[in-house]
């Protein structure tokens with residue numbers, strides 16, 4: 001069970017009782033090429049816990065060629081921190097060299113899935129460690145969509161040979177926003193290829209749209225989906241993403257304990 005290594009929480013995480021959580025996750029983009037306080041925090045984190053890296057900037061569905069210099073630096077960074085795998089999102093985040101700093105959803109087409117798979121393979125070879133792809137939350141769809149999100153993700157995973165980063169909150173948000181049954185979506189996901197799971201809370205707008213803010217407690221329905229997913233994923237690292245409206249650390253540790261209990265029950269029953 002892990003927590004996101006947010007700089008807002010860093011000092012209190014360092015002082016938390018041992019065993020409160022098992023690993024931290026961080027985005028290389030926030031540390032790569034930085035010195036000073038960020039570098040010191042990174043060193044301290046890697047000395048204290050296992051660290052898993054989760055990227056934001058590869059734009060796996062985009063058209064911009066990867067920068068070989070960036071991939072080399074990223075490979076070195078990932079090797080230095082000892083992450084067991086690397087993940088990024090099935091989205092487009094940049095075009096013509098300009099970064100939007102958003103994880104924009106892709107058209108759900110076979111050609112786009114194969115395009116993503118090709119790029120995932122290219123990154124995997126450059127980085128030299130297992131890759132996982134994460135499906136993103138969305139608030140609209142493309143007119144050219146021709147397949148379900150779960151089938152799209154499955155195509156990318158199968159065609160590239162990569163792993164899945166299953167985000168049960170994203171899955172719940174999209175099922176609710178687009179009127180699907182989250183358990184049917186889960187059923188069609190390539191869960192056997194899961195390398196990691198994300199769990200988070202989100203905001204429900206007054207018009208019924210769910211926004212993936214990572215700013216609220218995890219919903220009971222999302223815990224229930226996690227329990228169902230674990231039946232097929234087996235034991236994998238599970239991370240609680242909390243990126244805004246940070247509660248007292250004790251509240252996050254209660255969420256960690258609840259997830260640990262769900263995992264214990266899933267694997268004892270299995």
Ligand SMILES: [Fe+2]
Pocket residue numbers: 134167170198241
């Ligand atoms: Fe996530």
